[in-house]
Amino acid sequence: MSWAVRPAPEPGQASGAALAPALRSASSVLSLAGAAVIWVALLGPVIALFFHVTPGTVSGALSAPGALTPLVVSLEAGGITLAVLVCLGTPLAWMMARGRLPVPRLWEAGVLACLLLPPLVVGLLLIFMVGPLTPIGQLLGHVNLSATNTFFALVVAEVYESAPYYVLGAQAAFAAVDPRMEQQAELLGDRPSRAARRVTLPLAAPGLAMALTVAWARAMGAFGAVLIIAYHPYGLPLQIWTTLQETGLASALPFALVLLVVALPLPVAAYLWSARARCRRRG
Amino acid sequence: MLDADVEVDRREFTLAVALRVAPGERLALFGPSGAGKTTVLEVIAGLVPPRRGHVLLDGRVLTRTSAPRRAVPPWQRRVGLLRQDPGLFPHLSVRQNLEYGAGPRPDRARTERLAADLGLAGLLAARPAGLSGGQAHRVALGRLLLARCAALLLDEPYTGLDPGLRRVLTALVRSLAADRDIPVVLVAHELAEAQAFADRLAVLDRGRLVQDGTADAVVRRPASRRVAELVGYLGFVPYPAGGRGAVAGVHPERVLPGAHEERGLVLSGQVRASHPAGAGWEAGLAVGPDVVWCRLPEAPGAEATVTVLDPPCFGADGVLLPRATQVSA
Numbered sequence: 329m330s331w332a333v334r335p336a337p338e339p340g341q342a343s344g345a346a347l348a349p350a351l352r353s354a355s356s357v358l359s360l361a362g363a364a365v366i367w368v369a370l371l372g373p374v375i376a377l378f379f380h381v382t383p384g385t386v387s388g389a390l391s392a393p394g395a396l397t398p399l400v401v402s403l404e405a406g407g408i409t410l411a412v413l414v415c416l417g418t419p420l421a422w423m424m425a426r427g428r429l430p431v432p433r434l435w436e437a438g439v440l441a442c443l444l445l446p447p448l449v450v451g452l453l454l455i456f457m458v459g460p461l462t463p464i465g466q467l468l469g470h471v472n473l474s475a476t477n478t479f480f481a482l483v484v485a486e487v488y489e490s491a492p493y494y495v496l497g498a499q500a501a502f503a504a505v506d507p508r509m510e511q512q513a514e515l516l517g518d519r520p521s522r523a524a525r526r527v528t529l530p531l532a533a534p535g536l537a538m539a540l541t542v543a544w545a546r547a548m549g550a551f552g553a554v555l556i557i558a559y560h561p562y563g564l565p566l567q568i569w570t571t572l573q574e575t576g577l578a579s580a581l582p583f584a585l586v587l588l589v590v591a592l593p594l595p596v597a598a599y600l601w602s603a604r605a606r607c608r609r610r611g
Numbered sequence: 612m613l614d615a616d617v618e619v620d621r622r623e624f625t626l627a628v629a630l631r632v633a634p635g636e637r638l639a640l641f642g643p644s645g646a647g648k649t650t651v652l653e654v655i656a657g658l659v660p661p662r663r664g665h666v667l668l669d670g671r672v673l674t675r676t677s678a679p680r681r682a683v684p685p686w687q688r689r690v691g692l693l694r695q696d697p698g699l700f701p702h703l704s705v706r707q708n709l710e711y712g713a714g715p716r717p718d719r720a721r722t723e724r725l726a727a728d729l730g731l732a733g734l735l736a737a738r739p740a741g742l743s744g745g746q747a748h749r750v751a752l753g754r755l756l757l758a759r760c761a762a763l764l765l766d767e768p769y770t771g772l773d774p775g776l777r778r779v780l781t782a783l784v785r786s787l788a789a790d791r792d793i794p795v796v797l798v799a800h801e802l803a804e805a806q807a808f809a810d811r812l813a814v815l816d817r818g819r820l821v822q823d824g825t826a827d828a829v830v831r832r833p834a835s836r837r838v839a840e841l842v843g844y845l846g847f848v849p850y851p852a853g854g855r856g857a858v859a860g861v862h863p864e865r866v867l868p869g870a871h872e873e874r875g876l877v878l879s880g881q882v883r884a885s886h887p888a889g890a891g892w893e894a895g896l897a898v899g900p901d902v903v904w905c906r907l908p909e910a911p912g913a914e915a916t917v918t919v920l921d922p923p924c925f926g927a928d929g930v931l932l933p934r935a936t937q938v939s940a
Contacts, residue, residue, distance in 0.1 A: 506698075508694075508696065509698060511658065511685070512692075512698040514685045515656060515685050515691065516686075516691075516712030516758050517689075517758060518686055519684070520686075523686075531700075531701070531702055605702075608738065609701040609702060609740055610740055
């Protein structure tokens, strides 16, 4: 321990030392303010919506005959889309994450291409792929299905718009699980399917949940491809579009609010759950 | 009995190893990095297929490349593998980790007894993230023991832990493996760790087993100059009595100050350099054109005479000379 008396600071040094914390606190206040401005700007449209919609207008719009039908159609199509994504997208994502596919970059490029194509273009291309005059369309015709302007077409469009978000998110979730964990489970007596159920899926669950809810939000809001191949039956986005065109902004807003209420809580809940799960694992 | 005789093609060389480990026996597979030690364990565990050979455990054929071919998958082998990363499942509690391989209805009392033996009694409800490094390794070991493994493979599991903890864990594995009477193979690249654990030492270099014997025999009578280098012989001085080109190996820890001709080879020279080594000093002694390192507290410039205790001698071809031509002890 030193008992030496510390020399008094030079006057110039003292003011410099006092200035530095002041500058630091000013800059932190400024960065906080900047972040708040960006956050409010991003959420601005949602905040504006709440200022322009009253409970009366929402109940009025939704109590009109048949007004809830688009919501039911969207929920049903979204639910089936999620089921399709889980059944087909999960194994694909796992194989991509574990490098079990030949030419892995090619598979990734395919999924990315699907993500990068504008939804309207996807809709146009789907007409060429599953339209009534195509071989696939004719095959579907044999089982009394049509991929244009039907509920089935709506599901097809939603799958195409949301699948890349799910597959790439699930791939990242599986890639984050150390393959040695699966190996250890196998050495302890689990066959691969059991190791996947007991180790891989629980460890990837937070990431999978996030991927699934992002895909849900995309499916609920799918519009571009839906507009081209599934104009009927109306889901919520098309209901908003047609109401806007036919009766104006005011009557479309309650449906926009309903879409937000349906599409957003799941991602927010999944985000909170996965953040909590990750936090528990890190201790 | 674990019986493995395998060949595996690697990029730089072909690994060809044959080893037999009896129940309750502890074998240390010792060698430099990249010698193929971990690959041997992975072949036994069924994680790497061999090009040729067989692996038998207690009479069960786990791998056989000749007809009838057989490759038992890892989940049916009952071979436990412990690596440097304990690999605990982070989403499960300590109890769930311990009981992971113990079957659908694990004996809770047995888990609690083992947890007490391992010093984990109060931690059964904890998550792996809350454990220290030593505790995590104890859980990983307990998990293998509760899974009733028929053989235990340890791949430098305690590298990176502090020496005291490493000693405690090594002693724990020793006693637990002895109680269960199963063959154990430890991979080590530090001789002290291998000696502390094993009954038998197998030295692996570039895919070949170059010596197999008790730790003491390997250290005192390395089969070749290369093995001598691997087990810590730092200097080789000419030994004319062994023939043209023969050398005697000098291990820094097997050197006495002074001339004791009846105990080994006497060397004299000037100390060229010295530095602290462990709790003492190591000095580089110039003997002719060679510098021999030995444990001496001499400062540079001093003249010193030392006796190299019973040094192993090697012929010009690097092979250990027969005992008759060795320096008399």
